[in-house]
Amino acid sequence: MDFFDNFLDDTHRALRDTCRRFAEKEIAPHAEEWEEACSFPRALYRKAAEAGVLGIGFPEELGGGGGGALHAVMACEGMMYGRSTGVVVGLGSLGIGLPAIIQSENPDLHERFARPVLAGEKIASLAITEPGTGSDVAGLTTRAVRDGDHYVVNGSKLFITSGVRADVLTTLVRTGEDVHGGLTFLVIEKDMPGVRVSRALKKTGWWASDTAELSFEDVRVPIANRCGEEGSGFVTLMRNFQTERLGLAAYGSATAEIAFEEARRYVKERRAFGKPISAFQVTRHKLADMATRVLAAKTLTYQIAHRMDQGDYIPTEVSMAKNVAAETAVSVTYDAVQLFGGMGYMRETWVERLSRDARLIPIGGGTQEIMKEIIAKSMGL
Amino acid sequence: MKIAVIIKQTPDTETVVKINDAGNDIVGTGVKYVMSPYCEFAVEEALRTKEKLGGEVVVVSLGPDRVLETIRTALAMGCDRAIHLKDPAYEGGDGQATAKALAAALKTVSPDIVFAGKQAIDGDQSQVAVRVAELAGLAQATIVTALEIAADGKTAKATRRSEGGGEVVELKLPALISCEKGLNEPRYASLPGIMKAKKKEVKELKPAELGLEGQVGAAGAKAKRVKLLPLAERKAGRRIEAETPEAAAAELVRLLREEAKVL
Numbered sequence: 001m002d003f004f005d006n007f008l009d010d011t012h013r014a015l016r017d018t019c020r021r022f023a024e025k026e027i028a029p030h031a032e033e034w035e036e037a038c039s040f041p042r043a044l045y046r047k048a049a050e051a052g053v054l055g056i057g058f059p060e061e062l063g064g065g066g067g068g069a070l071h072a073v074m075a076c077e078g079m080m081y082g083r084s085t086g087v088v089v090g091l092g093s094l095g096i097g098l099p100a101i102i103q104s105e106n107p108d109l110h111e112r113f114a115r116p117v118l119a120g121e122k123i124a125s126l127a128i129t130e131p132g133t134g135s136d137v138a139g140l141t142t143r144a145v146r147d148g149d150h151y152v153v154n155g156s157k158l159f160i161t162s163g164v165r166a167d168v169l170t171t172l173v174r175t176g177e178d179v180h181g182g183l184t185f186l187v188i189e190k191d192m193p194g195v196r197v198s199r200a201l202k203k204t205g206w207w208a209s210d211t212a213e214l215s216f217e218d219v220r221v222p223i224a225n226r227c228g229e230e231g232s233g234f235v236t237l238m239r240n241f242q243t244e245r246l247g248l249a250a251y252g253s254a255t256a257e258i259a260f261e262e263a264r265r266y267v268k269e270r271r272a273f274g275k276p277i278s279a280f281q282v283t284r285h286k287l288a289d290m291a292t293r294v295l296a297a298k299t300l301t302y303q304i305a306h307r308m309d310q311g312d313y314i315p316t317e318v319s320m321a322k323n324v325a326a327e328t329a330v331s332v333t334y335d336a337v338q339l340f341g342g343m344g345y346m347r348e349t350w351v352e353r354l355s356r357d358a359r360l361i362p363i364g365g366g367t368q369e370i371m372k373e374i375i376a377k378s379m380g381l
Numbered sequence: 382m383k384i385a386v387i388i389k390q391t392p393d394t395e396t397v398v399k400i401n402d403a404g405n406d407i408v409g410t411g412v413k414y415v416m417s418p419y420c421e422f423a424v425e426e427a428l429r430t431k432e433k434l435g436g437e438v439v440v441v442s443l444g445p446d447r448v449l450e451t452i453r454t455a456l457a458m459g460c461d462r463a464i465h466l467k468d469p470a471y472e473g474g475d476g477q478a479t480a481k482a483l484a485a486a487l488k489t490v491s492p493d494i495v496f497a498g499k500q501a502i503d504g505d506q507s508q509v510a511v512r513v514a515e516l517a518g519l520a521q522a523t524i525v526t527a528l529e530i531a532a533d534g535k536t537a538k539a540t541r542r543s544e545g546g547g548e549v550v551e552l553k554l555p556a557l558i559s560c561e562k563g564l565n566e567p568r569y570a571s572l573p574g575i576m577k578a579k580k581k582e583v584k585e586l587k588p589a590e591l592g593l594e595g596q597v598g599a600a601g602a603k604a605k606r607v608k609l610l611p612l613a614e615r616k617a618g619r620r621i622e623a624e625t626p627e628a629a630a631a632e633l634v635r636l637l638r639e640e641a642k643v644l
Contacts, residue, residue: 010450014457014575022569052571065572 007302012074015067019053019078026051027082034208035353038200040087042123042165048091049120053079057243058098062110063118069246070305076250080258083350085251085357086208093162093209095247097124097170099240100185104227113168113187125166127157127188127214128237135370137172137237138180142216144173149223151175151186156198156215163212164200166190171216172233183233187225194219205356242315244365245322246305252325252361253297259329259336259354260290266340283339290332297321297328316378319371322361326368329358382436382534385492386427386460387483387513388420390444390451391503400609407609416451419498421567422560426528427496428459429565434534437461439490443471443482449583456578457570463583464489470588473599476508481601483509484516485591493534495557499524510559520556526563530554 026047027034034040048054049063057072058064065075072095079088094117101109101124116122133139142155153173163169169188176182188195199213228236264287267278277283304321307314333355337344344351362368392398393413401408416424427438440455442448443466452463464486471482487495495517497510507523514521522539526547530537537552542561570578588594595601621636623629638644 010453011572011575011579014450014454014570015572018569018571018575051569052573053569056572060573066576067572071572 005298005302007070007306008074011067012070015056015071016074016078018051019056019075020081021078022048022051022053023079023082023088027079027084027087031083031087031208032348035084035086036207038086038202038207039210040084040090040208044087045091045123046120049118054091054120055094055098055118057095058102058114058118062102062114068305068309069243070302070309072243072247073250073301073305076247077254077257080251080254083353084208085255085354086206089206089251090162090209092247093126093166094118094124096126096161096240096244097166097168099243100126100170100227100233100236101168101187103236103239104185106227108224109187109227117168122167123162123165124168124170125160125162125212127160127163127169127171129157129159131156131158131213135367137183137234140172140174140183142171142173144175144184144186144221146175147220150220151223151226153186153188153194153216153219153221156213158213159201160212160214161209163214164197164210166212169195169214170227172237175230175233178231180234181231183237184230185227185233185236186221187227188216188219188221189225192219192221204359205353206360238315241366242308242313242318245318245371246301246308248361248365249297249301249304249318249321249325252322252329252358253294253301255329255354255358255361256290256294256297256325256332259333259351259358260287260294262349262351262354263287263290263336263339266343270341277339286335286339290335293328293332297325300324316375319366319374322365323368323371323375326362329361333358382430382434382494383490383492384427384430384436384438385487385490385495386420386423386438386440386455387487387495387497387510388424388440388442388451388455389417389498389501389503389509390414390442390448391417391501394418394502400611404608405606414447414451416454417498417501417503419500419502419560419562421498422562422564423496423498423558424455424458424460425565425567426558426560428568430494430496430530431459434530434532436493439464439492441483441486441490442466443479445472452583453575453578454570456581456583457574458568459574460581462581465583465585467585468587469598470594470600471598473602474597475602475604476506476512477603478597478599478601480509480512480516482588482591482593482597484513485593486586487513487517489586489591493554494530494537495519495555497557497559499559499561510557514557517557520552520554521559522550522552522556523559524561525558526561528558528564 052065055064056067056075060066101113117124144151144153167190171188175184194217196215197212198215201211267283268276270277300321336351337355393415396412398407431438438460440460440463466482500507524542525539526542527540541548588597621629621632
């Protein structure tokens with residue numbers, strides 16, 4: 001969509017171009033196959049790293065692509081043209097899996113985990129949610145009990161993006177009784193004895209990305225794998241939620257934009273009662289509404305990313321951007337499917353896939369309702 | 382080693398172009414411009430040559446302000462600096478006028494090897510690279526699909542594609558290589574590359590600085606485009622109705638032979 005994107009400079013546009021070209025060449029031709037197979041080749045991680053599109057927003061010194069929050073938004077926009085949100089979120093799981101490792105400022109963790117993940121040699125996941133604990137992370141029950149220079153971990157994690165294949169599991173565990181101060185991040189490695197993928201989960205959308213239920217049974221994790229001090233997990237998590245939620249806002253607005261573009265193209269081709277359906281006022285007004293919502297969501301996403309790049313800590317506004325983008329993604333993909341009619345219900349159309357993919361945005365990374373609680377709390381209510 | 386690469390900015394292959402009212406050019410507004418795909422092979426080969434033999438890669442391009450974006454792409458891929466031939470006087474040239482300007486700009490670089498696309502995907506004339514080599518007094522190999530440069534940087538062996546086959550030629554450097562698909566797989570411009578490109582030198586040269594006043598662009602052209610012919614509109618498809626697959630196939634063959642005349 002052409003609009004006045006005054007938050008962007010040449011580097012943002014050039015990066016979006018690079019990512020789009022990569023996605024159109026390396027992902028789009030295989031999108032159908034990989035979506036139906038609910039997986040994509042592991043080699044794509046390395047290919048993406050070599051092209052410089054894997055670790056946008058992560059430090060160059062560790063092999064990342066560099067850049068800030070708005071660059072990461074651009075990368076997401078470009079990569080979505082691979083026609084598979086699943087592949088993009090699969091490649092992108094390091095975006096949530098690595099921050100706790102990077103922020104530990106521990107060179108040993110950087111070398112053992114961040115560098116190989118950014119090189120596309122290893123896959124990273126973030127493991128927070130549990131069968132009994134979602135948005136209320138304070139209720140987390142996966143336990144890590146100190147035993148000499150190790151922790152012994154027991155528990156299970158659910159809905160872990162890339163968890164089936166991940167080598168590096170950045171896992172939030174309970175190391176103490178304090179509701180918030182008793183939480184710590186440990187890097188659990190997939191090949192440690194006692195780590196098991198209990199299930200690969202089947203989902204509404206994001207098919208090409210795998211999602212796991214994991215179980216830990218007496219897993220011995222060396223203290224060297226701890227991110228930061230014991231008890232620092234909650235603070236780290238809260239800080240990183242900003243990036244994750246901005247990422248979801250970017251997915252949401254990009255999903256909506258593509259659905260809008262697809263619908264705009266289709267209504268000019270599709271004819272009914274002797275004319276293209278774009279000639280009917282009901283269609284024209286629907287598209288006008290879709291375009292307006294897309295512009296609003298994108299503008300807010302860009303503005304929030306821009307402010308984060310200025311160093312602002314703005315969890316309330318990030319929550320607002322995520323909710324606007326989520327509602328926009330759901331409503332615009334719904335309208336796009338409606339305009340496609342029967343074709344929009346067929347798996348061969350992109351809008352069908354996008355409409356399923358969009359449904360996760362108001363749920364993942366903190367639900368729509370949790371976002372509203374954050375916003376309401378900031379009003380002093 | 383001094384390496385130069387000539388690039389051209391062209392409309393994206395997926396852009397739908399419209400012909401202007403005068404009927405002699407395309408309408409520029411709303412067109413997405415990119416580096417001509419064959420020029421990407423040229424940039425990639427220039428960078429690989431530098432990686433193997435050392436030296437610097439200088440990008441040379443002619444065109445208006447908007448061309449700077451494509452020059453930055455080449456710099457983001459890894460080229461070291463650029464020369465932008467930007468002046469209203471350069472506009473409206475033919476292959477000869479453009480080649481004259483590019484050859485004069487190359488002279489300021491004195492390259493050991495020059496890379497170019499085998500053709501630009503807009504005009505499709507395949508003239509500029511060949512003329513540049515002639516005007517600059519360089520050996521040349523066109524439509525190259527494989528290249529080996531001797532370690533001493535004195536000679537090169539190029540594999541050329543020709544209709545249904547190919548040939549291998551040996552060249553003395555300095556030489557110009559026009560690049561064909563298959564020569565390499567062009568790299569992507571990474572974000573660190575994009576950031577670095579902002580600080581790289583892009584030098585603008587005017588016709589007077591090349592001693593070419595009145596000899597480039599429309600003033601220097603010997604041929605002038607008078608008309609652009611639109612693409613034939615695609616006709617609707619036709620459905621063959623027949624009782625049996627055999628009859629349908631027979632009817633299809635008849636139509637291909639008698640109406641489409643492709644058999």
